[in-house]
Amino acid sequence: xxxxxxxxxxxxxxxxxxxxxxxxxxxxxxxxxxxxxxxxxxxxxxxxxxxxxxxxxxxxxxxxxxxxxxxxxxxxxxxxxxxxxxxxxxxxxxxxxxxxxxxxxxxxxxxxxxxxxxxxxxxxxxxxxxxxxxxxxxxxxxxxxxxxxxxxxxxxxxxxxxxxxxxxxxxxxxxxxxxxxxxxxxxxxxxxxxxxxxxxxxxxxx
Amino acid sequence: xxxxxxxxxxxxxxxxxxxxxxxxxxxxxxxxxxxxxxxxxxxxxxxxxxxxxxxxxxxxxxxxxxxxxxxxxxxxxxxxxxxxxxxxxxxxxxxxxxxxxxxxxxxxxxxxxxxxxxxxxxxxxxxxxxxxxxxxxxxxxxxxxxxxxxxxxxxxxxxxxxxxxxxxxxxxxxxxxxxxxxxxxxxxxxxxxxxxxxxxxxxxxx
Numbered sequence: 001x002x003x004x005x006x007x008x009x010x011x012x013x014x015x016x017x018x019x020x021x022x023x024x025x026x027x028x029x030x031x032x033x034x035x036x037x038x039x040x041x042x043x044x045x046x047x048x049x050x051x052x053x054x055x056x057x058x059x060x061x062x063x064x065x066x067x068x069x070x071x072x073x074x075x076x077x078x079x080x081x082x083x084x085x086x087x088x089x090x091x092x093x094x095x096x097x098x099x100x101x102x103x104x105x106x107x108x109x110x111x112x113x114x115x116x117x118x119x120x121x122x123x124x125x126x127x128x129x130x131x132x133x134x135x136x137x138x139x140x141x142x143x144x145x146x147x148x149x150x151x152x153x154x155x156x157x158x159x160x161x162x163x164x165x166x167x168x169x170x171x172x173x174x175x176x177x178x179x180x181x182x183x184x185x186x187x188x189x190x191x192x193x194x195x196x197x198x199x200x201x202x203x204x205x206x
Numbered sequence: 207x208x209x210x211x212x213x214x215x216x217x218x219x220x221x222x223x224x225x226x227x228x229x230x231x232x233x234x235x236x237x238x239x240x241x242x243x244x245x246x247x248x249x250x251x252x253x254x255x256x257x258x259x260x261x262x263x264x265x266x267x268x269x270x271x272x273x274x275x276x277x278x279x280x281x282x283x284x285x286x287x288x289x290x291x292x293x294x295x296x297x298x299x300x301x302x303x304x305x306x307x308x309x310x311x312x313x314x315x316x317x318x319x320x321x322x323x324x325x326x327x328x329x330x331x332x333x334x335x336x337x338x339x340x341x342x343x344x345x346x347x348x349x350x351x352x353x354x355x356x357x358x359x360x361x362x363x364x365x366x367x368x369x370x371x372x373x374x375x376x377x378x379x380x381x382x383x384x385x386x387x388x389x390x391x392x393x394x395x396x397x398x399x400x401x402x403x404x405x406x407x408x409x410x411x412x
Contacts, residue, residue, distance in 0.1 A: 032246055034381055039248045062354055071284065122395075123397070125400075154381040155385035161397060161401055162397070162401060164397050165396070165397055166395040166396060167395055167396075167397050167400040167401070168395050169400075178391070179392075179395050180389070181388070182389075182391035182392045183388075183391075183392040183395060183397075185384070185389075185392075186372065186385075186387055186389040186391075186392035186393070187387035187392070189328075189373055189374050189385050189388075189389060190371070190372060190373075191329065191367060191368070191370050191372055191373050194331075194373040194375075195368060195373070196368055
């Protein structure tokens with residue numbers, strides 16, 4: 001019997017406002033075999049966001065307790081709020097041979113890279129920084145100061161692109177979703193993930 | 207203006223009898239944007255194969271002249287016949303920014319790897335060696351000696367899998383085609399192919 005292969009840890013990240021949540025939601029609607037990790041955060045829910053679906057909404061005190069208890073794979077403070085990935089569900093899913101996707105901020109993605117270097121790191125990129133600005137302004141809930149702060153952060157984040165395996169341009173949500181699905185399929189075909197299986201076949205036949 | 211990116215050179219290879227031609231034909235029927243390279247060979251046409259579509263059928267004398275004139279990207283002698291890839295069309299296609307796929311024997315793939323290390327190398331693998339044997343026998347046109355020779359070659363070829371980027375199992379032609387398409391899409395999203403473009407955007411905004 002062959003050992004059960006571990007699932008893929010897929011990390012989808014990118015600048016604030018690039019549409020990570022929208023793309024991840026659209027991917028989720030397609031009912032692929034990919035599981036979704038739900039982040040914990042101290043930021044306030046936006047309209048339509050549900051506890052346990054989009055995020056686990058926590059108080060600062062609750063979040064800091066999770067940090068202390070080692071219950072987070074990664075966490076970061078971003079524009080005044082904590083964001084983090086509860087570790088248990090991620091580990092269980094991968095060990096069961098299923099793929100799981102994390103939709104997280106770039107600071108968090110960097111930390112996950114150090115713990116899971118074998119993960120598949122996807123950077124969701126805006127067609128241009130100008131369009132990023134337009135999108136943030138279009139959201140209409142942030143002040144000018146917050147927008148400028150986000151732009152500065154975004155430029156730094158694009159410099160972080162070097163640590164990712166893939167860059168998916170979010171020119172159109174459906175196209176971004178198709179690219180992410182293609183990346184997951186391709187990663188399952190990576191030679192290093194399959195070579196063992198075939199070496200076994202040759203041995204059996206000899 | 208950004209420089210035009212080069213197209214991808216995709217090399218599809220694998221053991222004799224694994225179904226490279228069938229998979230490549232099915233991919234071709236889907237009218238993707240991928241161009242197809244036509245190999246030259248000295249082997250006799252099988253039923254339904256057309257000159258200039260499946261292969262350029264050559265005499266040994268013609269083929270050896272092409273070798274001498276440096277008109278082949280790679281060539282190999284395989285079970286008594288020459289197979290080779292005419293170089294001009296491959297170069298022109300890539301330089302025009304289009305992707306091109308070569309469906310070639312493993313000996314040829316190794317040679318292409320040395321010339322185009324940046325190519326995308328896909329190994330088409332049988333679900334098992336036993337099934338490979340069944341498929342060759344099923345073809346019904348080869349003698350027992352040729353079958354045994356092919357099996358020995360196939361075992362060696364599976365050892366060659368280590369030089370490929372991806373392994374696509376040909377369990378079902380449609381699935382193999384979908385995996386190859388996914389690999390091409392994913393390769394276009396590889397960070398190293400896109401990072402320059404985004405660095406430029408950041409520079410422009412600064």
